[in-house]
């Protein structure tokens with residue numbers, strides 16, 4: 001149950017606010033990009049026109065009567081929100097539903113020839129094939145000779161900063177890629193994180209990694225996973241991905257396959273990581289999970305029982321990225337000094353958030369850190385994508 005004294009859930013109805021900009025500008029831009037990326041026929045063009053009109057000026061429409069997941073969405077709040085403006089319902093909900101409707105518009109759920117065609121795949125592949133990815137993989141060659149703790153630190157930070165590789169964010173903020181990351185973290189509980197994963201010759205514990213973006217985020221996530229398995233910090237890793245394309249670049253099983261193939265085909269040390277991960281998939285020490293709740297418009301306080309039991313049994317759940325952070329702590333404008341342990345008390349086991357800051361939600365800062373950030377940047381540090389954190393609740 002949400003704390004009655006918690007701040008209200010964030011809506012998208014305030015012009016000039018970050019959430020309003022996502023609904024009013026980012027979503028139309030995504031429709032435009034998807035439309036331009038495929039040789040769709042007139043039916044899909046009309047469906048995209050209708051979605052554009054609905055999400056900018058219209059109201060939330062129910063799912064088609066034959067939608068395979070209609071009951072699920074009704075249980076997730078569709079009946080309460082249908083007929084209302086996209087801007088007036090919880091922002092977390094309207095964003096999530098936007099991606100669900102976009103997939104409908106492009107025929108992803110079929111039946112028909114476009115069934116199963118990921119509308120974001122061209123963008124994901126371009127990133128995976130980029131020279132930047134080559135450079136990041138080549139950096140592994142120098143890492144092998146470094147002491148193991150240094151490698152662990154580098155791979156953890158690689159996974160953390162990989163979260164900047166968020167195509168939805170870059171799409172609506174052209175300057176995002178050029179802005180330099182600020183290396184000092186706004187919160188750093190990494191010692192707690194490592195203390196939950198002691199190195200052992202007979203590691204049996206499971207680590208759940210709730211993935212975020214494909215491509216240049218998923219690759220460093222997988223490298224971290226390989227390290228945890230190879231150094232006895234985890235006996236098994238379960239990688240939680242999305243059951244269908246979501247938030248432009250969120251990772252699906254197909255993206256895991258692409259990332260593993262990219263690794264195994266790379267020169268040098270990267271291929272060795274790729275082969276180890278491939279073997280871990282084969283022997284079950286690395287498993288992929290695509291639970292419907294991964295793309296639910298709800299906070300993790302409302303985890304379904306099966307996922308709750310899985311996370312409860314894990315030695316640690318690593319939760320990647322901005323959206324997962326919003327779902328973990330609740331999509332509310334918390335005072336930034338609200339303790340992280342309080343807002344994650346609902347989570348069934350130890351949890352670590354690895355996130356670059358790309359939306360207003362933030363908790364767990366010291367008063368000094370908040371004051372220094374505000375003095376330096378006003379409130380831009382919340383959404384600019386240049387700051388990052390590692391927060392842990394044991």
Ligand SMILES: O=P(O)(O)OC[C@@]1(O)O[C@H](CO)[C@@H](O)[C@@H]1O
Pocket residue numbers: 022095163166168169212213247320321322323324326356358359
């Ligand atoms: O979860 P990610 O990939 O780190 O970020 C997702 C994001 O770009 O999309 C949302 C706004 O649409 C924000 O939560 C965040 O800015």
